[in-house]
Amino acid sequence: MFFASDNAGPVHPEIMSALAQANQGYAMPYGADEIMDQVRAKIREIFEAPDAAVYLVATGTAANSLALSSYVQPWQGIYCSPLSHINVDECNAPEFYSGGAKLVHVGPDDKMTAEALRSAVAGTVEGDVHVTQRGPVSVTQVTEMGRVYSLDELQGLGAVAKGYGLPMHLDGARFSNALVALGCTAAEMTWKAGVDVVSFGGTKNGCMGVEAVVLFDPDKAWEFELRRKRGAQLFSKHRYLSAQMEAYLKDDLWKRSAAQANAACTRLAEGLRSIDDMALRAEPQANMIFVDMPRALHQRLQQNGAKYAIWGDWQTGAPDEMLKSRLVCDWSMTDALIDQFLKIARK
Amino acid sequence: MFFASDNAGPVHPEIMSALAQANQGYAMPYGADEIMDQVRAKIREIFEAPDAAVYLVATGTAANSLALSSYVQPWQGIYCSPLSHINVDECNAPEFYSGGAKLVHVGPDDKMTAEALRSAVAGTVEGDVHVTQRGPVSVTQVTEMGRVYSLDELQGLGAVAKGYGLPMHLDGARFSNALVALGCTAAEMTWKAGVDVVSFGGTKNGCMGVEAVVLFDPDKAWEFELRRKRGAQLFSKHRYLSAQMEAYLKDDLWKRSAAQANAACTRLAEGLRSIDDMALRAEPQANMIFVDMPRALHQRLQQNGAKYAIWGDWQTGAPDEMLKSRLVCDWSMTDALIDQFLKIARK
């Protein structure tokens, strides 16, 4: 019963098979392998972007940091939610890769509104050498609180960015979960809404460790390659990144896995809703649930082996005090495990 | 007939098996997996360093950059060969990770002598705020020209470093090949010779993509963890790095693979020596050969599908002009391929 994150489950068997199959003879290193050619073509097809530059890296932080650093100068700001992964979960990696850009908070929560973004950008006086200069907008889809921007919302943000001539980045660590939830195309969720560069996540959705960075402006390609190498993120045995991504895209595995994860989350939410003590903070929109429950209930779940994120001390304190928790389902979550969890919670 | 590098062969089957076996259920992310506990214990045992801090990353450049940045200040120099990988093959990654340290060349070639090192360090005036300050020594074992430092030579460098109170780093992308060639222990080749931090390579010797960084001073551990995360080199699904390394160390696979690669190289060298047109620059000491041959011979090999590094234009020019080449064998190189190569070369 592991609901702590979607980064702890096993690799999807189809990806393991692809790795085994790729393990034949010699392959050109550093991204010159043939599988990468297929991956590039496939991503361009999926994103309806025949000229896009496509690169693979192995961690989400690398994808975000490299993508952002290609679009920001060190004297600029990156407009983002104060709760965004780049702000709170990457140990200053964006600052490192950008040479010291500042993350400018567009608050108050996980989801930026066009109005808040416009206000933040407008608040940066143009032509004043003293202040952090305007820079890219970074949007997280799915947000850190499990919410999904609608296409309208994304377009609204994109319109503000474009209005000010600012580039836009999409942190898509859970890109597939959002896309499946919205039932839209990859193009609609990205460049059609004004996105210039995407971190297209694989790791949280069944891969071993691979993320694609998709840059819609091919003129950014060579600089990105240099940044990737300088960032120590260029793999010699690159075919094993390619093979993961190739399998991930094949037969829509990326969508199938995301749909499974989202469905598991829906099932879990339904079960939780039927338990009086469980207070869902909101309906899940993708594969994350935020729920409050009494300490006693937490204790029971923990003691029975359930793993999930809890804020505060679950061991000591009043049994009826409500504690916050986060539950995440990945593609491998089974109905049986969910039902087992719910059974313990109900008891 | 792929002799271009040891980064293009397949992953060893024992490592593929370990990955498949690790792919069960959930595992704690970010290095908290149980396999990592075994890896840590095993590396400490191999290095006879019960307190060493041990971390895994996925590229050699990451291992070197993170290891060095833990031991250098941005106003210092890193003493290294002008031909070292960190100087010529990492697109300024050491400068990036260190915040702008300078690579100070201890020339003239791939192998630093204690005398040259002493002279370089002594040439840095102490207490002069204007100059690049003294910093760590970085030694590459096997060197970029395929040579292996003897234990005496390493101890000589270590003595200079220690005499000046400077830390010493070993770039061991081909650590195993050197160790097998020397027939020594890991401790002898590292801390017993004065090494403080090692990049212990796996990728070039049969792994998919994993390198261990071993810091003999455990007080460096937490800072290293922060640097690794900030460098976007911390893997969520870390168990797949652990599993590679676990298999690599099991039953001495690291030594077996290196011995195979070195033996293949010896066989190749013997064959080449028997060909008049082939001028070996030196006896191979590990798994690399540098050999000069006439353009016509190059052309024949290339046209028959042999892959290796060549300096200069092999297609145009006098047929008897001697061109330089580098041939590398990895663990997977077979006698059959070597013999096929030699047969074409002889013809």
Add this chain to the structure above:
Amino acid sequence: MFFASDNAGPVHPEIMSALAQANQGYAMPYGADEIMDQVRAKIREIFEAPDAAVYLVATGTAANSLALSSYVQPWQGIYCSPLSHINVDECNAPEFYSGGAKLVHVGPDDKMTAEALRSAVAGTVEGDVHVTQRGPVSVTQVTEMGRVYSLDELQGLGAVAKGYGLPMHLDGARFSNALVALGCTAAEMTWKAGVDVVSFGGTKNGCMGVEAVVLFDPDKAWEFELRRKRGAQLFSKHRYLSAQMEAYLKDDLWKRSAAQANAACTRLAEGLRSIDDMALRAEPQANMIFVDMPRALHQRLQQNGAKYAIWGDWQTGAPDEMLKSRLVCDWSMTDALIDQFLKIARK
């Protein structure tokens, strides 16, 4: 009638004299001049810190960036007010000098409370490698909104910092104005309250361009010197920085100038209070006034040559709309100019 800032007035005649007097013969460069010896001794005496390391630089941003970078790691945060100069007026210089540290806002306004600081620090989970780590606290005295921390308030912040083992920096661009306002000693306002390193400003208080950085821990000295040189802030003809600072400290010029500036501000505030249309936001505590006034009044002042900072468009809009302004007095502000300003405002 220049109230736009305290960085635009002339250099105090005593400082000009000192520069002329220092301009004799040769002097050892890079801080080895004899005047610097006197400066060092005098600052140690003033701060009652016989071991303090004392350095001069030429801009306030340099003082802050170098001081902070000596106490922060790039993976850490710097706790500061969201309105602090380091956050909003230095074009990411602290991020540059620190190698990418993050400025963590302790809000909501210009003056941090001990409670808000404690809450921010406590909110940074210890031992979590993903988050921005705890780092130094930076306090601005006088604040950007013209307020002065009491000694109690400073001690409160210092106690929180010390409680968590964090260093504390004081941005004292207007150090003297605050000290005169509090009527305390330099030691009380710094190390006795828990401050580890001070930017002791001269430029805004009658100097040409000099700031002292005072580090109470002498073990930080050499690293600071290297940072200063690497930051291109080490002056060859250093005696002209020394001479400014020497004159600034002589016969309490630093206090006399600050007292003049504060007194001018008091006079100005009194005058403004007697004008119905002028709405002082708060009593001035040092040498800055924030006052709201109708657009018509603004227009009259501007048209008559008054210079001060205004937020918003003073030229277009309803004449009775209240606009915000900031008025600053430096040491050279005269009663005559203040009275002239008030006369125009009253009319």
Add this chain to the structure above:
Amino acid sequence: MFFASDNAGPVHPEIMSALAQANQGYAMPYGADEIMDQVRAKIREIFEAPDAAVYLVATGTAANSLALSSYVQPWQGIYCSPLSHINVDECNAPEFYSGGAKLVHVGPDDKMTAEALRSAVAGTVEGDVHVTQRGPVSVTQVTEMGRVYSLDELQGLGAVAKGYGLPMHLDGARFSNALVALGCTAAEMTWKAGVDVVSFGGTKNGCMGVEAVVLFDPDKAWEFELRRKRGAQLFSKHRYLSAQMEAYLKDDLWKRSAAQANAACTRLAEGLRSIDDMALRAEPQANMIFVDMPRALHQRLQQNGAKYAIWGDWQTGAPDEMLKSRLVCDWSMTDALIDQFLKIARK
């Protein structure tokens, strides 16, 4: 008898007067002062570059670091002499300001030849992501060994740079000394020879602390301003930089001072040539002399108060061992002091 450097003499009286004169009333800060308008116009006139962007900073290291960082990416190299000031005397400031670019040595000595430069640039394989990429060329005029590039030599370097599409920087800490020696125009020594950006030194030639950075491409202006501010090199009381530069350019003071320094050096060289024990390494071309002399002679000079740079231990060793020394004359060096020095040397 101070010949240690040209950074230790007094400020020229004309510059002191200008500072006093500028010290009237209020002036717009941060480079918006009226004197700066005159400086900008004058420099454009002198350089015959009506569109050039012109900025002032206070140290030579700042001028070089900011100029270079405007023309280099962190994954590139800066081609320079291994003896250049940026390489050996700036404590990694160029690496800091550029975010980690590498200084690539074009050896073997202080003066790059077009051939050596071409060979170095050609040696950087284009399109290879692993290597330090091609970047700007930095030429030092006067060199660190006191030599002056002829216009032909500069044009030769410029032609190589332009042939490869690389920008060229001139470190002109002693720009005026070289120009006077060559008897050429500022345009000839810079953009007509292919230079894109110049550090135009004032400090070593009679100013208190001011260097101009002249960028011939005005499109670089705004980014330079941001870099200057972020580098903490933007002065609030900027008029005092402007006033120095204004006086420096007025009535050719920059040339007059340089001519005085060069003439003093010529006089000194003539005297030294007449002393048997003095072995001039080369005829002085500007204001620096490198001369070898026996230890005994050194000792006598030192004991009589002469100051100059010596390599090695002048106090201990054989009296007839030849030691190396460097003697520099600045504008303020008098015939009397030179004669006094020579008299001691002769005795």
